[in-house]
Amino acid sequence: MTSYRDEGWISSKSQGGARENGEDNQKDISGRDGAVATADHSNYNAPQVKVSESMQYGDLMDNTRVRESEYEDGVGNIGLPHLDPSLMDFDINSLQIIKNADLEELRELGSGTFGTVYHGKWRGSDVAIKRKEELLHCSCILLVYALKCPPIEVPLSKMKTIEFWREAEILSKLHHPNVVAFYGVVQDGPGGTLATVTEYMVDGSLRQVLLRKDRHLDRRKRLIIAMDAAFGMEYLHSKNIVHFDLKCDNLLVNLKDPSRPICKVGDFGLSKIKRNTLVSGVRGTLPWMAPELLNGSSNKVSEKVDVFSFGIVLWEILTGEEPYANMHYGAIIGGIVNNTLRPTIPSYCDAEWRRLMEQCWAPNPAIRPSFTEIASRLRVMSASAQTRKAS
Structure with missing residues (x-):
């Protein structure tokens, strides 16, 4: 759960103007003789750019070599496209399935491109409910797998689904006092939407x-x-x-x-x-x-x-x-x-x-x-x- 606010990825196609934001605030960061330059700042209001291997970002990807995967291509039985081999051997049956009717939403904690997070109740306990929302307008993100190869357009909704199942799979395997506890996934949310149910941290991020x-x-x-x-x-x-x-x-x-x-x-x-x-x-x-x-x-x-x-x-x-x-x-x-x-x-x-x-x-x-x-x-x-x- 990111600060109970889902920031999402910035895509050059879906948010083309984002890269220009802050142009007037650009500072010279080149150092001399390898010296490390520093930058002053005083607020938390500037937007952040989240980068994934599915993101094309100008010359950044021109400097990115072909990265052969250290994973197998299998994505289990959840019907995901073969875009994320880190989901190898994933079995949805290994997850706790929570019925949407068993959840009570108390208040919205935050929302963003990839969904909305709510403070809720499940079996009498406080929980955080992160609902993955379908994009009404969207779009595609550009997949760049190799140096200067033609980008592949993939619906952002599919990448959202991949990210959802990746987080669910990883969280379900973790048990530590300093890692947010995972309770299960919801498959029958409003409009057939998906959700994860996790431990609620009262003070947020x-x-x-x-x-x-x-x-x-x-x-x-x-x-x-x-x-x-x-x-x-x-x-x-x-x-x-x-x-x-x-x-x-x-x-x-x-x-x-x-x-x-x-x-x-x-x-x-x-x-x-x-x-x-x-x-x-x-x-x-x-x-x-x-x-x-x-x-x-x-x-x-x-x-x-x-x-x-x-x-x-x-x-x-x-x-x-x-x-x-x-x-x-x-x-x-x-x-x-x-x-x-x-x-x-x-x-x-x-x-x-x-x-x-x-x-x-x-x-x-x-x-x-x-x-x-x-x-x-x-x-x-x-x-x-x-x-x-x-x-």
């Missing part, structure tokens, strides 16, 4: 919490939230799952206990299950995407793309802001691809936080720490903050 002025999060609480997210990601990677879209929008929180916030990883619509050691494809949301996803430097990418994203998440948690909020998308892509762009680190950032953040977003994936190491370091930092607070 971490991004929403960071925006709220009435919620003060001291350093210890921010460290606990970061640590919880790292534990959730450590678990995902132990299950050979790469999230691909890690950001504060996709981290859900519960602040009911004033002394101990809880954070859980959610929104697995862009995730993939690895075979062997590497995964294929270009996907994610631009400011959080690792350079190796964009620059065509490797046919395959590792789970370290999530570590890069987590470095940006640490910056979000520290500052409460969105990275590169006032920059043009093209400038962001260029800066990431050339490794000349990282968020500006504020002067109040302590040395430990800064060191971990910079190691996570290191250009070389081999240098980035694992989530096991990240969680361990955050645990030590959190304990130290608690000790200082007590004294």
Whole structure:
């Protein structure tokens, strides 16, 4: 569940003007002699571009090499097109099927291109209901599988369906205190629509919490939230799952206990299950995407793309802001691809936080720490903050 608001993908055909948004705010991000340039920003209002391997984005795809899949082509028995081999061997019968009549919708939490999320009740428990809505106007997205090959038009509704079943399959296999719990899928929604039913997190996304002025999060609480997210990601990677879209929008929180916030990883619509050691494809949301996803430097990418994203998440948690909020998308892509762009680190950032953040977003994936190491370091930092607070 992404911030209980489904942001969706931006398609050059369905939202042609989106790429021009923010043109006047474009900043020069080219660094000299390999120096890393930084960008100032102060708000959370700029739109985000979500990129998947189904998205054509100017010269971005010209730099993307052919990525042969590490997966088989089978998509189980759910009738999906052979577009996403990460759904190999998927059996719908392995999922809990929930009748729409058994759900009670209480209020809408958010909506977007890919559906609407509701706070609801199921069997007396609070749940989040994410309904996949059919597009009334739409359109096609452009699939680009090989360098400069002709794009293939695929109805966006089919890609929505693929993303829906991918998230359902992945969530159904996960059981961890720092991963959003999955209850089941609904197949008989209004108009035959599909829905997922998951755990309800009372305070919504971490991004929403960071925006709220009435919620003060001291350093210890921010460290606990970061640590919880790292534990959730450590678990995902132990299950050979790469999230691909890690950001504060996709981290859900519960602040009911004033002394101990809880954070859980959610929104697995862009995730993939690895075979062997590497995964294929270009996907994610631009400011959080690792350079190796964009620059065509490797046919395959590792789970370290999530570590890069987590470095940006640490910056979000520290500052409460969105990275590169006032920059043009093209400038962001260029800066990431050339490794000349990282968020500006504020002067109040302590040395430990800064060191971990910079190691996570290191250009070389081999240098980035694992989530096991990240969680361990955050645990030590959190304990130290608690000790200082007590004294």
